[in-house]
Structures are given as C-alpha cells and as structure tokens.
Amino acid sequence: MAADMGKGAPAESKPAEKRATAGVLIGEALRRFLLRPESTSLAALVILFAVFSYLSPDLFPNKLTYISIMAVAAELGIVSIGVTLLMIGGHFDLSVGAVLGLTSYVCVVLLRDAGLPPLIAGPAAVAVGAMLGAVNGILVVGFRIHSFVVTLGTMLIWRGVVIALTGGFPITIDIPSIFRDTMSGPLIFGFRMSMIWFFALGGLCTFLLARTRLGNWIQARGQNEQAARNLGVPVDRVTIILFMITSALGAIAGVIQVARFASVDALRGEGMELQAVAVTVIGGTLLSGGYGSVIGTVLGAITFGMIQVGLVLAGVPGHFFRTLTGFIVVAAVILNTTVARRMARSKPLGGFRRGNSETDAALAEISISKPERDETAREGGS
C-alpha cells in the first residue's frame, strides 16, 4: 500500500525521502528514536530480557514468568502513571503509598462493616483517594510550600492513621469472586485483569498528556510556571487536579490489591512512592519536570517487574533486587540527562533538513519580500 511506504521514516518531506540513502534513513530513524523519552526504558527492557533469558534459559522465557512480571508491573505501574503526570507537572508526591494504604483500608471497611457492594465501595475508595490528593494540592498551592515537604507530612499522617485504625494487624475479608475477577483475577491466557486496567489507564493518561488542554498545561506548568501563568493557564487548578489524579490512581491500585489479597494491613503500599519515582525516572521523565512519557513509565514498570522476577529465577539473593534497581535508575538518569539532552539539540540528518513544505507553500503564496534591512541603524547603544 502506498500509504505504508513512508512507515518508519517520517513523512513530512517526500522529495527529501527520495534523495536520502538507506544509511541516512536508518541514522535519522535512530536519531528520532533516541529523541523519544521512552527510548531508555525500551532499551533497558530489551537488554534485561536478553540477560535474564541467558541466565535462566529454561525458566525465564516462559508464560508463567510473563504473568508474574505483569502482576508486579500492573499495580506498581498504575501508581507510577499518576506519579509521572505529577512529576511532568513539576511536583512530587511522597504520600501516594500511604494513600494506597488508607484507601485500601477504606475499601475493606466499606465492604466488610458497611456491607456495601464492591461496585460502590471501590469507586468510593477512589473518591476518597482523590480527596486526599486534593488536600495535598490545596496545601501546595495555598501555602506555596514545596510539594516534597507537604507530601512528606501527609505521608506520615496518613500512614499513622492507617496504623491506628488497623491496630497494626491485618484485616481480612471475604471478597466476592466477581469483584476479585474483574479487578485482578486471571484473564484469558492466564494474565491478570490488573494488566488490562494498567494498559487502559496507561493509554488514557497518554492521551490526556499528549492530546488534551490539561496535558499541554501540565507540561507547561513543569517547564515554565511563570510563562504558563502569564499566558492564562490556570496553574493552581492544574496542580490540584494533578494531585487528585495521582492519589486516585494510588487508590485504584489499592482497590486492586484489596481484591487480590482479600485483606489490608498497616504497611500496605509502604515504599511504593519511591519505587514509583524510580519507575518514572527509568521511563524517561525528567526529575526536574516538564517532560516525560506515560508510555515510558508503562515500560519502566514492566522493567521493574522483570528485574524482580528475573533475579529470583536466576537464583540471585533477594537483596540484589534493590541494588540492581538502583544501578538501573542511576544509569537511566545519566542517559536521560546527557544523551537525551544532546539528542534534543541535534539537527536532522541531511535530506531531512528542509523546512515544513506547507509553510514554504504558504510563504510562496503570500510572497513576503521584506526590504533589505539597515542593520547598522540598530547597532550600538546599550
């Protein structure tokens, strides 16, 4: 098909494509791939897959393994998607693990003590999560305190509340099987439902970030808050909404875990806030905000799951998990800040260097012919 001819190569300037040699095409395709924030996590994913397959050739490339990886990736990934949006918007949320714990508790109590059906208890827990996020957002916006400090405080508060309410003991409940199946039950081919939720939320948030006004505002907020404000972007509202989305996603992960474990305990979700930051960074989102990718985070979460499962299968002691994760996070940051920045400044390879053909056509039509400028007239002065 003619439409597919330009696949892989950008379709912006047709004549240039004809001139370009195969080498230039590959080079340009590589350059454009490296420009993407997802390139680091995709590379990490491919390399780790190869390494683990080499280390345990019988056990690793196996459907059961993939199912375990996705089970780990989905719950962490859903939390990380929210954290990614928030970090692109230029904020941090340390409280998201505690929000996950507290909303799990809310969900369990609504199911067990209030006797509510899961169809109400689940969304109610997510709504509570959004409210907790709104508290974070309002504190950040209202008092102009750095979100790192605000959410450090709320993390401690909400974790304390969970510990107090549970008394430190796990609470178990009977979960209706329909609820367990829709949230985290085995699906066709044995993959868990949580994977579907993970991919659906990943797709939704990718769309939100790339193709909506809110997404544009989130990126602008993270890059140049003052410019965004001057141009009429409701920066404060964007911040509050971001915190609400993050906590709501944390709550969704919490509800999934309630369905999977049929219980809640005092330490549910602990440490997840930092794992989510690690996943986000592996996924190519800048720590300084403004730039990132939800798809990268989805890949980062799968990378994370792969490390966790792969090390066990390779017979490596469990504590190596943290060490290796740490190395990968640092490597990802180095790649993202040095390579990506250099690539961002790179010029298209020869043959792709033309301007936008539509612009040229429009310009030719209007035929702007400015008189020669007298540059000397503006020289000097201070």
Add this chain to the structure above:
Amino acid sequence: MSTVSGTSGSPRSPTGDGGAKPGESQTRPRKIQPIAQDAVPVIEARNISKAFGATTALVDVSLKAYAGRVLALLGDNGAGKSTLIKILSGVFPPDDGELLFKGRPVVFANPAAAREHGIATVFQDLAVCELLSVTRNVILGREPTKGFGPFRWLDMKRADEMARTALLQLGVRWERGLEERGINISGGERQSLAIARAMYFGSSLLVLDEPTSALAVRQAGRVLDHIEHARDQGQAVILITHNFRHALSVADDLTVLAQGRVAAHFRRDEIELEELTELVARVG
C-alpha cells in the same frame, strides 16, 4: 518592492543613513503623524502612584497609548518602568490614580482580566516553554479543541494552522518545522514567537518589556520590524527599552521615566539621539 503592510512606516534606507541629514543620526527619516484631536487612547494611565512599603515606585505618572502608535518608555534601572507595565497588565493595582481602557475607567483584578481587554504583555524572558513545540507554545492557554460535551481533545491540525498563521501574520519565515522544541530556537525567535502569539490572539495593546535587550543586532532588527508591523496593523504598542537607538527607530512618542516620575515626554520628531541621551543622563 512591497512590504507586508505597506500602509505606513516607510522602510529604513538600505544604504544606511550615516550620510543623510546630520540631525538624523543613524535613524531613518520618518514622518510622525500628530495624534488626532478626537483619538481615544487604547489605554490611559492617569496620575498613577505606587509604593512598596517605604519604597516609592511611581508618583503621579500619566501616559496614553494610541492605536497605530508606538510609545517608547525609557528610563534607568529603578525608574519605575517595570512597575508601570505590571500595573498596565494587571499584575497589581495602583495605590492611587486610575486606568482608562478606550476612555472608560477599568480595574484589572488580575493578569487574566487585562488580557481579556486585549492587553498582551510580552515579559522579558518568560515567553517560551523550552520543551514544548513551536505550535504548542503558540497555542498555550488558548488551545483549540474538538470533541463533544466534556470529552474534548486538542485539535492539533487546527493548532498547527493557528501557529503558522500567527507567524505568517508577523511576516516570520519559519524555516524549520513547527514541531521544533523551544530549546532549539534562538532568543530572537522566541521574541518573534511571543509577539506573534500576542498579536494573533487579538491584542489591542501590545506591551513589550525589553524585547531587544538580549539579542544580537540582526535579531533585534527583526523584533523592531515586528513592532512596526504591529503598529501598522493598528495596534497600540508600548515598548520598554534601555536602548535609545531602538526606541528612536520605531517610536512615535517617547516618555522618559526617572525616579518614579515622568521626566519628559516627546513626539519622535521633537528629539534626537544626542539630546535624549543627555536628558536621560541628567534626570536619571
């Protein structure tokens, strides 16, 4: 040869005018029209005063900006230029005095209120988001959307069109693609982008804060072209600058601020570079 606008503001002579009339001092000769008797200023500041604690920033300052004219606001650091434009663009209100928009008194509660009146301010270095594309930078805050009800998404095709039109209206030849990120465009191009954006979204008053200060000669020249272009399209322009040559080359009127007061006000053809330099040195 035709300019884009061609209605007023004859182009500067390409040969340089060092050898022109002695009094003209490297700026082109230009006929400055007197302000029409019945013209209503787009924005008028009447006896504006502003203090920050014990520091007096502005005392009894009045100025008028008319459609189709460039008002240059000159003065040393601390003369009150920034305070004045922040009042005009709604960042904070004056302590005393009033603002009139097209003859009617107005109070701007915030920058958004000023913008709704068509007052577009391009601040010195806060114009561009570095990692957003040119298109996204142009449409930021005014994104076109499509969809239905609450389900709306960006209309990127329309957005590209808007960005292209905005730049073309300013006569900017954008050689590269509109997907180019802010980080890759020069200081001059950033100013072009910011001015194009301000004009495209229908400003009636364009306030430019030191648009040429960080630019190379050629780029500064292009920004001055944009200012003339905006003026020729009937906008009122207030240009804040340190650079007397730049001010003299595009302004129709000049106001010199010193220590928070209006030290002098001229029509362009009433003053030359030497006098202006001397005056500012004396009052500043």
